[in-house]
Protein backbone atom coordinates (compact mmCIF):
# COMPACT_ATOMS: atom_id res chain seq x y z
CA UNK A 348 0.00 0.00 0.00
CA UNK A 349 2.81 2.39 0.90
CA UNK A 350 4.63 1.57 -2.32
CA UNK A 351 1.41 2.33 -4.25
CA UNK A 352 0.98 5.71 -2.55
CA UNK A 353 4.66 6.51 -3.05
CA UNK A 354 4.45 5.39 -6.71
CA UNK A 355 1.55 7.81 -7.14
CA UNK A 356 2.95 10.86 -5.31
CA UNK A 357 6.70 10.31 -5.68
CA UNK A 358 9.79 9.80 -3.57
CA UNK A 359 12.87 12.01 -3.53
CA UNK A 360 16.08 10.28 -2.47
CA UNK A 361 18.83 12.62 -1.34
CA UNK A 362 22.04 10.59 -1.64
CA UNK A 363 22.05 7.25 -3.39
CA UNK A 364 25.19 5.56 -2.13
CA UNK A 365 25.44 2.17 -0.46
CA UNK A 366 22.44 2.46 1.86
CA UNK A 367 20.26 4.52 -0.47
CA UNK A 368 20.92 1.95 -3.17
CA UNK A 369 20.10 -0.96 -0.85
CA UNK A 370 16.73 0.59 0.06
CA UNK A 371 15.88 1.72 -3.47
CA UNK A 372 16.72 -1.66 -5.01
CA UNK A 373 14.56 -3.35 -2.38
CA UNK A 374 11.61 -1.04 -3.14
CA UNK A 375 11.96 -1.25 -6.93
CA UNK A 376 12.03 -5.04 -6.75
CA UNK A 377 8.84 -4.91 -4.68
CA UNK A 378 6.89 -2.75 -7.10
CA UNK A 379 7.87 0.90 -6.59
CA UNK A 380 7.53 2.64 -9.98
CA UNK A 381 11.03 3.81 -11.08
CA UNK A 382 9.58 6.95 -12.68
CA UNK A 383 8.18 8.02 -9.30
CA UNK A 384 11.69 8.25 -7.83
CA UNK A 385 13.89 11.35 -8.10
CA UNK A 386 17.47 10.78 -6.98
CA UNK A 387 19.58 13.79 -6.06
CA UNK A 388 23.24 12.80 -5.99
CA UNK A 389 26.33 14.48 -7.52
CA UNK A 390 27.77 11.05 -8.42
CA UNK A 391 24.78 8.93 -9.48
CA UNK A 392 25.31 5.32 -10.54
CA UNK A 393 24.55 4.51 -14.20
CA UNK A 394 21.93 1.87 -13.35
CA UNK A 395 19.56 4.52 -11.95
CA UNK A 396 18.82 6.25 -15.28
CA UNK A 397 18.88 2.88 -17.06
CA UNK A 398 16.20 1.63 -14.66
CA UNK A 399 14.01 4.68 -15.42
CA UNK A 400 14.70 6.59 -12.18
CA UNK A 401 14.75 10.40 -12.53
CA UNK A 402 18.29 11.55 -11.75
CA UNK A 403 19.13 15.09 -10.60
CA UNK A 404 15.85 16.26 -12.14
CA UNK A 405 13.46 18.97 -10.87
CA UNK A 406 11.69 18.04 -7.63
CA UNK A 407 8.08 16.84 -7.89
CA UNK A 408 5.62 19.33 -6.36
CA UNK A 409 4.21 17.16 -3.59
CA UNK A 410 6.13 13.90 -3.12
CA UNK A 411 4.99 11.48 -0.42
CA UNK A 412 8.53 11.00 0.88
CA UNK A 413 11.80 12.91 0.99
CA UNK A 414 14.39 10.34 2.03
CA UNK A 415 17.69 11.64 3.40
CA UNK A 416 20.53 9.18 2.81
CA UNK A 417 23.68 11.29 2.76
CA UNK A 418 26.53 11.05 5.25
CA UNK A 419 26.08 13.13 8.39
CA UNK A 420 29.13 15.19 7.42
CA UNK A 421 27.48 16.14 4.08
CA UNK A 422 24.21 17.22 5.67
CA UNK A 423 24.92 20.98 5.65
CA UNK A 424 25.69 21.01 1.91
CA UNK A 425 22.94 18.59 0.93
CA UNK A 426 19.81 19.59 2.86
CA UNK A 427 19.10 22.93 1.09
CA UNK A 428 18.18 20.92 -2.04
CA UNK A 429 15.05 19.73 -0.19
CA UNK A 430 14.11 23.13 1.26
CA UNK A 431 11.10 23.58 -1.06
CA UNK A 432 9.46 20.45 0.39
CA UNK A 433 9.50 21.63 4.02
CA UNK A 434 6.29 22.60 5.88
CA UNK A 435 4.14 20.74 3.38
CA UNK A 436 2.58 17.30 3.11
CA UNK A 437 5.89 15.59 2.32
CA UNK A 438 7.15 13.25 5.03
CA UNK A 439 10.90 13.50 5.59
CA UNK A 440 12.61 10.22 6.49
CA UNK A 441 16.26 10.26 7.47
CA UNK A 442 18.43 7.19 7.66
CA UNK A 443 21.55 9.12 8.64
CA UNK A 444 23.57 7.99 11.64
CA UNK A 445 24.14 10.57 14.34
CA UNK A 446 21.95 13.33 12.90
CA UNK A 447 19.29 14.42 15.41
CA UNK A 448 15.72 15.28 14.49
CA UNK A 449 16.38 18.79 15.84
CA UNK A 450 18.88 19.40 13.03
CA UNK A 451 16.23 18.57 10.41
CA UNK A 452 13.68 20.76 12.21
CA UNK A 453 16.15 23.65 12.04
CA UNK A 454 16.39 23.20 8.27
CA UNK A 455 12.77 22.41 7.41
CA UNK A 456 10.73 23.83 10.31
CA UNK A 457 9.28 22.05 13.33
CA UNK A 458 5.89 21.75 11.57
CA UNK A 459 7.47 19.38 9.05
CA UNK A 460 6.80 15.70 9.75
CA UNK A 461 10.15 13.98 10.18
CA UNK A 462 11.00 10.36 10.89
CA UNK A 463 14.49 9.44 11.97
CA UNK A 464 15.35 5.84 11.23
CA UNK A 465 18.22 3.39 11.24
CA UNK A 466 17.99 0.61 8.64
CA UNK A 467 20.68 -1.85 7.58
CA UNK A 468 22.00 -3.12 4.25
CA UNK A 469 20.18 -6.50 4.14
CA UNK A 470 17.23 -4.28 3.10
CA UNK A 471 18.59 -4.79 -0.43
CA UNK A 472 17.26 -8.37 -0.30
CA UNK A 473 14.17 -7.60 1.78
CA UNK A 474 15.78 -8.75 5.03
CA UNK A 475 16.68 -5.47 6.68
CA UNK A 476 15.67 -4.33 10.11
CA UNK A 477 14.88 -0.67 10.74
CA UNK A 478 14.23 1.23 13.96
CA UNK A 479 12.30 4.49 13.66
CA UNK A 480 10.95 7.43 15.65
CA UNK A 481 9.04 10.52 14.57
CA UNK A 482 9.07 14.17 15.66
CA UNK A 483 6.07 15.87 17.26
CA UNK A 484 4.73 16.96 13.86
CA UNK A 485 4.65 13.38 12.57
CA UNK A 486 1.03 12.22 12.78
CA UNK A 487 -0.08 8.61 13.16
CA UNK A 488 -0.58 8.32 9.39
CA UNK A 489 2.95 9.67 8.76
CA UNK A 490 4.43 7.07 11.09
CA UNK A 491 2.33 4.37 9.46
CA UNK A 492 3.50 5.42 5.99
CA UNK A 493 7.17 5.40 7.06
CA UNK A 494 6.72 2.04 8.76
CA UNK A 495 5.01 0.49 5.73
CA UNK A 496 7.66 1.82 3.37
CA UNK A 497 10.51 0.50 5.53
CA UNK A 498 8.64 -2.77 6.16
CA UNK A 499 8.66 -3.40 2.40
CA UNK A 500 12.36 -4.22 2.79
CA UNK A 501 12.42 -5.99 6.16
CA UNK A 502 11.12 -5.67 9.67
CA UNK A 503 10.54 -2.40 11.54
CA UNK A 504 10.60 -1.51 15.22
CA UNK A 505 9.33 1.75 16.66
CA UNK A 506 11.42 3.41 19.36
CA UNK A 507 10.12 5.24 22.41
CA UNK A 508 12.94 7.78 22.62
CA UNK A 509 15.26 9.26 20.04
CA UNK A 510 18.37 8.56 22.11
CA UNK A 511 17.78 4.80 21.75
CA UNK A 512 18.88 5.11 18.13
CA UNK A 513 22.57 5.36 19.08
CA UNK A 514 22.54 1.83 20.55
CA UNK A 515 20.38 0.61 17.66
CA UNK A 516 23.05 1.91 15.29
CA UNK A 517 25.70 0.04 17.31
CA UNK A 518 23.73 -3.21 17.18
CA UNK A 519 21.79 -3.51 13.91
CA UNK A 520 22.88 -0.54 11.76
CA UNK A 521 26.53 -1.53 11.92
CA UNK A 522 25.77 -5.16 12.81
CA UNK A 523 25.91 -6.63 9.29
CA UNK A 524 29.58 -5.58 9.13
CA UNK A 525 30.30 -7.54 12.32
CA UNK A 526 28.62 -10.61 10.84
CA UNK A 527 30.50 -10.26 7.54
CA UNK A 528 33.72 -10.08 9.54
CA UNK A 529 32.67 -13.19 11.46
CA UNK A 530 32.28 -14.96 8.09
CA UNK A 531 35.74 -13.76 7.03
CA UNK A 532 37.26 -14.98 10.31
CA UNK A 533 35.48 -18.35 10.17
CA UNK A 534 36.66 -18.90 6.59
CA UNK A 535 40.25 -17.88 7.40
CA UNK A 536 40.23 -20.22 10.40
CA UNK A 537 38.99 -23.06 8.17
CA UNK A 538 41.84 -22.34 5.76
CA UNK A 539 44.28 -22.45 8.67
CA UNK A 540 42.95 -25.95 9.42
CA UNK A 541 43.73 -27.06 5.85
CA UNK A 542 40.55 -26.33 3.85
CA UNK A 543 40.78 -24.75 0.39
CA UNK A 544 39.80 -21.01 0.48
CA UNK A 545 36.67 -21.40 -1.66
CA UNK A 546 35.44 -24.35 0.35
CA UNK A 547 36.12 -22.60 3.68
CA UNK A 548 34.21 -19.50 2.52
CA UNK A 549 31.28 -21.55 1.23
CA UNK A 550 31.02 -23.39 4.56
CA UNK A 551 31.31 -20.17 6.58
CA UNK A 552 28.65 -18.31 4.55
CA UNK A 553 26.21 -21.23 4.58
CA UNK A 554 26.69 -21.72 8.31
CA UNK A 555 25.94 -18.08 9.14
CA UNK A 556 22.95 -18.06 6.77
CA UNK A 557 21.56 -21.32 8.18
CA UNK A 558 22.15 -20.44 11.82
CA UNK A 559 20.65 -16.97 11.30
CA UNK A 560 17.53 -18.42 9.66
CA UNK A 561 17.23 -21.05 12.39
CA UNK A 562 17.57 -18.46 15.16
CA UNK A 563 15.06 -16.16 13.43
CA UNK A 564 12.43 -18.86 12.99
CA UNK A 565 12.83 -20.95 16.15
CA UNK A 566 10.67 -20.67 19.23
CA UNK A 567 13.71 -21.52 21.37
CA UNK A 568 16.17 -18.90 22.53
CA UNK A 569 19.59 -18.79 20.87
CA UNK A 570 21.18 -20.27 24.02
CA UNK A 571 18.97 -23.37 23.63
CA UNK A 572 19.86 -23.67 19.96
CA UNK A 573 23.52 -23.45 20.98
CA UNK A 574 23.02 -26.21 23.54
CA UNK A 575 21.45 -28.37 20.79
CA UNK A 576 24.73 -28.21 18.85
CA UNK A 577 26.88 -28.96 21.87
CA UNK A 578 27.45 -32.63 22.72
CA UNK A 579 28.95 -33.23 26.15
CA UNK A 580 32.71 -33.31 25.82
CA UNK A 581 32.39 -33.00 22.04
CA UNK A 582 33.85 -30.70 19.41
CA UNK A 583 31.54 -27.71 19.95
CA UNK A 584 32.22 -27.71 23.66
CA UNK A 585 35.94 -27.55 22.90
CA UNK A 586 35.40 -24.64 20.51
CA UNK A 587 33.01 -22.75 22.78
CA UNK A 588 35.43 -23.02 25.70
CA UNK A 589 37.64 -20.61 23.73
CA UNK A 590 34.84 -18.41 22.37
CA UNK A 591 33.12 -18.10 25.76
CA UNK A 592 36.25 -17.42 27.79
CA UNK A 593 35.25 -14.76 30.29
CA UNK A 594 38.23 -12.48 29.74
CA UNK A 595 39.28 -13.08 26.14
CA UNK A 596 36.12 -14.53 24.56
CA UNK A 597 33.52 -13.06 22.25
CA UNK A 598 31.19 -11.48 24.84
CA UNK A 599 33.55 -8.74 26.07
CA UNK A 600 34.75 -8.16 22.51
CA UNK A 601 31.22 -7.70 21.17
CA UNK A 602 30.34 -5.52 24.16
CA UNK A 603 33.30 -3.24 23.35
CA UNK A 604 32.44 -3.28 19.65
CA UNK A 605 28.84 -2.16 20.18
CA UNK A 606 29.92 0.35 22.83
CA UNK A 607 32.41 1.95 20.41
CA UNK A 608 29.84 2.15 17.58
CA UNK A 609 27.20 3.58 19.95
CA UNK A 610 29.69 6.16 21.25
CA UNK A 611 30.58 7.16 17.68
CA UNK A 612 26.88 7.65 16.88
CA UNK A 613 26.61 10.02 19.86
CA UNK A 614 29.78 11.83 18.81
CA UNK A 615 28.41 12.40 15.29
CA UNK A 616 25.31 13.98 16.83
CA UNK A 617 27.52 16.43 18.71
CA UNK A 618 29.30 17.49 15.52
Ligand SMILES: NC(=O)c1ccc[n+]([C@@H]2O[C@H](COP(=O)([O-])OP(=O)(O)OC[C@H]3O[C@@H](n4cnc5c(N)ncnc54)[C@H](O)[C@@H]3O)[C@@H](O)[C@H]2O)c1
Nearest residue numbers: 362363364365366387388390416417418419425442443444
Ligand atom coordinates in the same frame (compact mmCIF):
# COMPACT_ATOMS: atom_id res chain seq x y z
N1 LIG B 1 25.85 1.84 4.80
C1 LIG B 1 25.13 1.40 5.84
O1 LIG B 1 25.20 0.23 6.23
C2 LIG B 1 24.17 2.31 6.55
C3 LIG B 1 23.22 1.77 7.41
C4 LIG B 1 22.31 2.62 8.04
C5 LIG B 1 22.38 4.00 7.85
N2 LIG B 1 23.35 4.49 7.02
C6 LIG B 1 23.40 5.96 6.84
O2 LIG B 1 23.09 6.21 5.48
C7 LIG B 1 23.74 7.40 5.07
C8 LIG B 1 24.49 7.12 3.79
O3 LIG B 1 25.49 6.16 4.06
P1 LIG B 1 26.13 5.30 2.89
O4 LIG B 1 26.85 4.19 3.53
O5 LIG B 1 25.09 5.01 1.88
O6 LIG B 1 27.16 6.38 2.32
P2 LIG B 1 27.70 6.53 0.84
O7 LIG B 1 28.93 7.36 0.92
O8 LIG B 1 27.77 5.19 0.19
O9 LIG B 1 26.55 7.36 0.11
C9 LIG B 1 26.38 8.74 0.26
C10 LIG B 1 25.91 9.29 -1.08
O10 LIG B 1 25.63 10.68 -0.91
C11 LIG B 1 26.04 11.33 -2.10
N3 LIG B 1 26.22 12.77 -1.84
C12 LIG B 1 27.33 13.43 -1.43
N4 LIG B 1 27.07 14.74 -1.31
C13 LIG B 1 25.77 14.91 -1.68
C14 LIG B 1 24.92 16.04 -1.78
N5 LIG B 1 25.35 17.28 -1.48
N6 LIG B 1 23.65 15.85 -2.20
C15 LIG B 1 23.20 14.60 -2.49
N7 LIG B 1 23.96 13.49 -2.40
C16 LIG B 1 25.23 13.65 -2.01
C17 LIG B 1 27.30 10.60 -2.52
O11 LIG B 1 27.62 10.82 -3.90
C18 LIG B 1 26.93 9.17 -2.21
O12 LIG B 1 26.34 8.52 -3.31
C19 LIG B 1 24.66 7.84 6.20
O13 LIG B 1 24.08 8.91 6.87
C20 LIG B 1 24.75 6.60 7.07
O14 LIG B 1 24.91 6.95 8.41
C21 LIG B 1 24.23 3.70 6.36
